[in-house]
Amino acid sequence: MNLLITGIVIADPNSQFNQKKCDVRVEQGKITAIGNNLTASKNEQVFDGQGAVLSPGFFDLNCSIGDPGFETKEDINTATEAAKAGGFTGIAVLPNTKPVVQSKAEVEYIINRAKNNLVDVLPIGAVSQGLEGKELAELYDMKQAGAVAFSDGGKAIVDDGFMSRAIQYTQGFNGLLMVYPENKSIAGKSQINESKTSVLLGMKGLPSLAEEMHISRDIFLATYHNAPVHISNISTAGSVALIKKAKKDGVKITCDVAAHHLVFTEELLNDFDSNYKVKPPLRGKSDVKALLTGLKDGTIDAIGSQHRPHEIEFKDVEFEIASYGIIALQTVLPLLIKAGLDATQIAEKLSINPRKLLRLAVPVIEEGAEANFTVYNPTLQWEYNVASNYSKSANSPLLNKKLTGKVQLVFNNKQLQSYG
Template sequence: MNLLITGVTIADPNSQFNQKTCDVRVEQGKITAIGNNLKPANQEEVFDGTGAILSPGFFDLNCSIGDPGFETKEDIETATKAAMSGGFTGLAVLPHTKPVVHSKGEVAYILNKAKGNLVQVLPIGAVSHDLEGKELAEMYDMKQSGAIAFSDGSKPITDDGFMSRALQYVKGFNGLMMVHPENKSIAGKSQINESKTSVLLGMKGVPALAEEMHISRDIFLATYHDAPLHISNITTAGSVALIKKAKKDGVKISCDVAAHYLVFTEELLNDFDSNYKVKPPLRGKSDIKALLNGLKDGTIDAVCSQHRPQEIEFKAVEFEIASYGIIALQTVLPLLIKAGLDAGQIAEKLSVNPRKLLNLPVPVIEENAEANFTVYHPAKEWEYNTTNNQSKSANSPLLNKKLTGKVQLVYNNKQLQAYG
């Protein structure tokens, strides 16, 4: 499809047109012209980009899809529809499916099922067989088959020796491990942040220490093996400080934060709304401030969705037995805008850096480049509701609420999706 976008502002740190307002022409999947006062051609769709931002397509580092095995939560079709609506043209999907993505067969299944989609779906292979943290999965074979990284998803790797061996093994073929930071022996069965709020609610709290001790261990192991390591979903000020120091010391470490940890605080749990129950738990205002500073100074490399679909029967229950997670693909952009990130920061943390971390090609907004981009209006309001929710699940505290920041177009793989 041929397309002309007029008067749009480009946000791409790798483009010579960064921060410039231009017209952009796309023909047969390529950006063929960027300039001013471009004239519409025959059979060309024209989109008025006044006030809108054109960024390289968003890429999510941390997405859960139930396919295979848990398709009642989410399948590839619904996940990619939700991703498109949220501005994502690429997803890295976690291995906690059934069967677990722990061999080349599951990797091939996901790649084949998502083939030809506007949204590129790339599997993350498991570190351990069945996510049990005991036996190494077939990581090399999965890498050869198309796995882009390795993780046990939301399960922390608790055995220090196993973690050490996994890092050493993955380093041998330039793989990347992505780990969930949680010291289970300290966190126990607690489900909310340890603070005044947990005392007021009469619930046991998860101390920040549980996350920070786990990160400290992983920093020691990454240093010992001189191996790259990615920490997923950091949430505390102490975690930011630990990673900042490790980077300064030359450790090959990177990290991300989910968008909701930049906006939601633990006080939202006062009504025991299980849609705010996430793992790690929501923290305090001082943690949010540290996370935002970490994004600005480069300590935190990327923002992710931490999309975790759950059927209603796992959420519409008492808080203590409710499952963790929020559906988040369609709400990452509005939350980042609410948190105060500008267009340049959004492009860097949501488009460029996630792909760099995974050694994937980074789309660039330049003439003769393959077209892979997102157009969004940062000031446009919209209501997120059951009609426009593209996920199979509905476990979001933002449903039926007005949000600011709306995706208008996504383009990738010679396919265009437009939203009103």
């Protein structure tokens, strides 16, 4: 596939062409020329990049797909189709499947099922057997088989001693723990953020304290072992402050935030729309402001989709019994644009840093590099509806809404996908 992109703005902090308007030529899967006034050759597809941005391909480090075992929610084929449409050329998939990804057999299954795809699909192995937080899973074997990190998905590791042992064990082979922060004894059976809104709606609230106490514990353990720990899906101003201080103190703590926590606030729950029911819950405006500040000052390393597909019977029910989560792979970019992030910030938090955290090769927009990029127009509007939704599930509050920021091309593994 030979491709010439004309007049496009490059957004890549690692490239000498960052923020410059250029023509980009791709031949046989490699970027062969970047410059101005490049002339199209015979049998070369031409894309007019006027008004568009070319970024290293997006990478999602927080994605659930359901395969194996829950393919009615999402399988690898539909997940990668949704990922492509959202601009992702790579996704790291969580182990909360059936069976749980807890040995090399499940890791190899995912890798083999996803072969020859435009989207790189990388398994995250479970920390504990059955995600129960009691016995270590086969961490080293999974790492050898291709697991890029270890997580118990949306389940917090409750036992302090178990978490300490997991950190010690992964240190031996340079493994990374990605943990969900929630103190279960404080969280209880909460539904939404603890605030005036939870009182008004008559639902049990989840206090910020539950998240922040858990993060404090993991900071202490990371300090004690002098080992890296990654905190997934932070959502409160207090969490940002804790992690900022820990980083300043030299603790090897990193973290990410879900895109919807940068835009949505708890007031959206006033109509009891279960599509806004996520975990951690939507927080207050001051939390959103702190998260955005934390992104810009480097406290928050990366942005994830927190893609959580569910069948209709798990979401189209009373709020109290609805499952947590939304489909999000196709809506991350519009949310980040709505949140006010510029193209370079998006490239850093959605393309570069997620790969750095997982110690993966980072694509660079330069001559001679393998082509791995996303082209999007930050001002183009499109409607997210049944026809344009590539996920197998439909649990998104953004369906049937017009969104700003459209992916137009993705290129990876010598494969091109375009969207009109």
